[in-house]
Amino acid sequence: MSTYNRLNKDDAAVLLVDHQAGLLSLVRDIDPDRFKNNVLALADMAEYFQLPTILTTSFEDGPNGPLVPELKAQFPDAPYIARPGQINAWDNEDFLNAVKATGKKQLIIAGVVTEVCVAFPALSALEKGFEVFVITDASGTFNAMTRDAAWQRMTAAGAQLMTWFGAACELHRDWRNDIEGLGTLFSNHIPDYRNLITSYNTLTSKA
């Protein structure tokens, strides 16, 4: 019998790893329009649920480039660790301290590229007993083959693969907690859902 390690908004923190302007040009397992949308959706989700969020970058003064400005702007007070060299964010003491300081046991991780910037801290965190939830669609890498291999490695180690939408639903639990809030999050990041709302509102406002 399995245990359902369910995301809980009181137990979860979000780690955004290396979404940098340069590194993003390496991401080819997902269309750039969709990827950009997913990353911003995850950020909006983190903000909406007021989850402690940690930003980190790798070598941002070099070719990897700066953190995507939207993320910087959205989390002005979040811990921001510009790692001086550690490839695995978990190897950076400041980052580790920031994670511990959240006091959370559930880590929601996304980053670029999947098999390195996501998988390495995910595997490290699992070893330390954290529950790890990888946001697959806000993480990107070179190609689908690379992604599939990274997923299998992380799954075998106990990580749970999710999407920003699934995570938002699991965190929210019940629409009645805030119908408009969740609806807005979806409307802003799921064109098909926005269309449903548009049609619905048009018809009901006429009634």
Add this chain to the structure above:
Amino acid sequence: MSTYNRLNKDDAAVLLVDHQAGLLSLVRDIDPDRFKNNVLALADMAEYFQLPTILTTSFEDGPNGPLVPELKAQFPDAPYIARPGQINAWDNEDFLNAVKATGKKQLIIAGVVTEVCVAFPALSALEKGFEVFVITDASGTFNAMTRDAAWQRMTAAGAQLMTWFGAACELHRDWRNDIEGLGTLFSNHIPDYRNLITSYNTLTSKA
């Protein structure tokens, strides 16, 4: 040595979760013609094997839209739980009671979208000791990447991935139990099989 948890028509109930007219527009990991056919095939299968079936919807008065009318029509007496807000159907007491009232330990689940409406109750049910069989081809979601992640999460927790055809075959056990009944189910939902039957009947009726 593994145990073969085999579908048994006396032990199984069917849960159809959130096949709603609005939500269906989100499904893009499977062609709409094929998906519609699969959902109706699963419903026909449930009816054919007289499996207790439970219908549920999420927020059906809003943009998610009403349950697909064909399902409502096919199971007029089935428990029908229009959830007032719970995203995970398992969190709804009426739904849970309906599941328990079936007295079955095997749950056949399909729904929209896979990583939420299917995965959440599947994970909850597994935790409670139910055997869970996900009907993958009557469940749909945003894209293949999302589906793959959901499958890995459910598989890791012990869910068995099946299709409506595989489930029908495992439930039926032996063609001789009712050749015509099973043949009709297949003929109505598998065009290639229907063609085989058409050719066969034409030739044998001439003989």
Add this chain to the structure above:
Amino acid sequence: MSTYNRLNKDDAAVLLVDHQAGLLSLVRDIDPDRFKNNVLALADMAEYFQLPTILTTSFEDGPNGPLVPELKAQFPDAPYIARPGQINAWDNEDFLNAVKATGKKQLIIAGVVTEVCVAFPALSALEKGFEVFVITDASGTFNAMTRDAAWQRMTAAGAQLMTWFGAACELHRDWRNDIEGLGTLFSNHIPDYRNLITSYNTLTSKA
């Protein structure tokens, strides 16, 4: 400056070529659920617009198998030419006479397989001065490469490539000619459209 050879319901006839139970097993450039739906949609379209329709088969007593029974049932009074051997239906005098008897100059053609049963009569008809409209999605063949080659051959000769939906729209011209009729045709064969109608009707009936 090009001429817009536009489908006109008074000028058009439909040729359904070799949709036979055996031959359908050769069709692999399109999913069988979608293909079956498209063929029946084209048939419904022909009936709805009361277009003269001609059925023909090739060697139906052999392995190619009988005409799909739904088509036979839908057009009980249509000319039905079971060709004794001609591969190009246009080479069969009865078929040719049936085409001429319609008195139409626009031929809507679909069949199995695309590069033979569709392309051959299409090329023959073009040579004779007919306007030819190939219903691509109600025609099928071995694989996409084969289809692409057939399309290029037919396009180069002047055939226009359409779909059943496009043809229905071009024939109908204006929704006001019969809103319900066209809506029903679409609802029966386009699951996404049916969902739109379901949601719309639910909401407006509540208002």
Add this chain to the structure above:
Amino acid sequence: MSTYNRLNKDDAAVLLVDHQAGLLSLVRDIDPDRFKNNVLALADMAEYFQLPTILTTSFEDGPNGPLVPELKAQFPDAPYIARPGQINAWDNEDFLNAVKATGKKQLIIAGVVTEVCVAFPALSALEKGFEVFVITDASGTFNAMTRDAAWQRMTAAGAQLMTWFGAACELHRDWRNDIEGLGTLFSNHIPDYRNLITSYNTLTSKA
């Protein structure tokens, strides 16, 4: 020797046909995130180059749903023709008059669905001697097969297939006409380009 019919900002008008909330659920030949972005990019392009723009919808009070609100908001003063029934916008006198009133000979067309709402007015306009430029990536339809057929039909009639990016480049001619304006358009709608600019600005501001 061919003539290069080149887009010219003084000669061009933009026709946005049936980008309606309901109809968008039919679009499956392109990812919804990318499609939404492309449509908004085309709208921004039209506004940026101050091209006369015409909006039209089909049956917007029914299941097809209202025009996407962003388009309505962006072109408050544009001719807006809610067609009472004509499927081919060109068949609607108001629409036709609006086109003629622009006084332009180059028509940039995009819409949903490609083989109907785009192809029909495109073919009509070509017949009348207009130069037609189809914005392929801001037009959508049921699937790739349908799109390919529509493209071949339009190409054979003389339409030129373009994208919003190609059209913007052809209209702009020279970056020096307004570097920042074009750069902003690209940055807002091409994530990869935005990243280039982000990295570039970061490095040059440090220098």
Add this chain to the structure above:
Amino acid sequence: MSTYNRLNKDDAAVLLVDHQAGLLSLVRDIDPDRFKNNVLALADMAEYFQLPTILTTSFEDGPNGPLVPELKAQFPDAPYIARPGQINAWDNEDFLNAVKATGKKQLIIAGVVTEVCVAFPALSALEKGFEVFVITDASGTFNAMTRDAAWQRMTAAGAQLMTWFGAACELHRDWRNDIEGLGTLFSNHIPDYRNLITSYNTLTSKA
């Protein structure tokens, strides 16, 4: 530490399940040319290594059709169980006795369709303590989604996924056991390998 359950030619038997002329028309997750080749390659492999081989069919007098004649011809003395109705071959006593009569503990299974005719006996055999090796490329089903689900179900239960080529290599162990025999098997069923041999032989015969 894992155990390497390695195929051993003295321990292995081959089960060919329901490769019937009618059922083959259902197989669409693999190209028919490649599939036919793989099935015949597996048969040649079984014969080459003199592995006990069992043939079985389901309802071969009905639309499922007869066993592919090549298999019947290749194993004239093999147990051939035309099951009167059992869908899971393992439920048929004659089949089960035939399996037991081989005295082998390793079962190499292939069949049509994967999630039923292969997966059911595979799961049954695993429960009984057999080592199960699924020849994935000589097994086929409706589409890739169905296959993926079946693979995950079998893998979770302990089946090992292989191909005919991998199995042949694992059984053979050392080229020196019979260079020409293995080379012929590969040359007959791997066009690329045949080409290598052709070029090699041409050059060395000239030398």
Add this chain to the structure above:
Amino acid sequence: MSTYNRLNKDDAAVLLVDHQAGLLSLVRDIDPDRFKNNVLALADMAEYFQLPTILTTSFEDGPNGPLVPELKAQFPDAPYIARPGQINAWDNEDFLNAVKATGKKQLIIAGVVTEVCVAFPALSALEKGFEVFVITDASGTFNAMTRDAAWQRMTAAGAQLMTWFGAACELHRDWRNDIEGLGTLFSNHIPDYRNLITSYNTLTSKA
């Protein structure tokens, strides 16, 4: 009005260009099992219709490797031109003389690789007034992008794109010319068709 340049068995010759063991390793736009089958099917077709056939190779003593032995064996008396260096077979006088010696005006061409060994002689032949029919599925090249470009170049010049199956049907005209002969050709090279025949024969022999 177009002319239907229809293959005629009295007017056609077959050119097999550079199907060499080495060059075949370059072919990646088509699965090797399918490609091998298509090439042998084309050869069988040529033999069946007794079309004059010409074999040619490029540099067969070097890395390009020898002609596939099956072709050499099937056409022992055909002109066989091992070109000393000309890349375009048409540039080789012996080849050109062999073509002229057939006295045919329709040339059926297939080869490796498509954009060179097929396209070059195709374009040369078109210039000289021959009718050219490219057998697309017995021609192969590096990838689909390369093939698509080659197809467009040849189509623009007037070549007709066909497949071996389409060509066989167009040459045969009427099944009654030799039912068994054509049936055997199809049965040997189309697994789905072979299955239809198997089922058909089984049922009719029982009747």
Add this chain to the structure above:
Amino acid sequence: MSTYNRLNKDDAAVLLVDHQAGLLSLVRDIDPDRFKNNVLALADMAEYFQLPTILTTSFEDGPNGPLVPELKAQFPDAPYIARPGQINAWDNEDFLNAVKATGKKQLIIAGVVTEVCVAFPALSALEKGFEVFVITDASGTFNAMTRDAAWQRMTAAGAQLMTWFGAACELHRDWRNDIEGLGTLFSNHIPDYRNLITSYNTLTSKA
């Protein structure tokens, strides 16, 4: 009857348009490894056949980035036009003069992105009576849909679509003009061909 406009090394010049480090991050219709190889192969081809080659860039001091250094290094004496703003290279007088100065009538064009940097000068050149050969596989753009539209626009205007390999073969005409030179070009840029040569050399050196 068509004319075969055949590449001739005495008549051809090569235009490499905007292969810049920044713009390359936009290219997603072709794998980066393959694309890099193709561009360098085209450069090697130009050098090998001593074709006059022209380099040009767009806004190379901005985010578009510098010309790929390998190209700069390979053609140190080639005209190099860093365009101050013209998007269509043909609109730049220096570029146009450089083209005219070559005295060639055949223009081999490749660049980034296909529908702009390649298509615009291609269409301009065609209008001026040049023969245009697009090297499709050394040109890249956002996605396959964009590429397909660009190809149709250029083909309709008379451009010929080729690949670097096809162009090299058409230019070389006869292996005997320089076996080793052409072989080296292929060996350096076609891994499969290099393998053929490796095996060949190994075997023949042993003989």
Add this chain to the structure above:
Amino acid sequence: MSTYNRLNKDDAAVLLVDHQAGLLSLVRDIDPDRFKNNVLALADMAEYFQLPTILTTSFEDGPNGPLVPELKAQFPDAPYIARPGQINAWDNEDFLNAVKATGKKQLIIAGVVTEVCVAFPALSALEKGFEVFVITDASGTFNAMTRDAAWQRMTAAGAQLMTWFGAACELHRDWRNDIEGLGTLFSNHIPDYRNLITSYNTLTSKA
């Protein structure tokens, strides 16, 4: 709680299995340009981290062909085991001794073909208690289906799936250990990364 078996440059050895000129023609699950690059990148990585590396081939005097010369040249002093016949390299005593002689417990394996030359020694090594890291993108096989099956078999046995890039990052730990060295490795084998560096260097050198 899982253990993170992390690659450690002091604990790891590299096994390159059967990257032979002939066998490479069998690899079709990955584009040849990309595959060649990945294999050379893995070799460069092994050299850069000074990992003990072992080369082995299977039957290199026959059609399988010689080891790719680049690998031979790069590791002139590495153990090189030309196996006389063992298909599983682990069955060869010299190979096994070479592995043991490295004294390493972590084995990084890549080879051709994946399900045989990689999977067999991987499974053998896992059984002996080694930690196994499969470099998936420097391993190739017949098609994606075959690869997927091989991956599942190896993952189930405890192998970790990685890529050369992921492995390099995990071995390096911290950029500061040698920024230029790692940057060069990436620049030589990741075109997108090279472009980032090119743009970065251009801009910073100007500053």
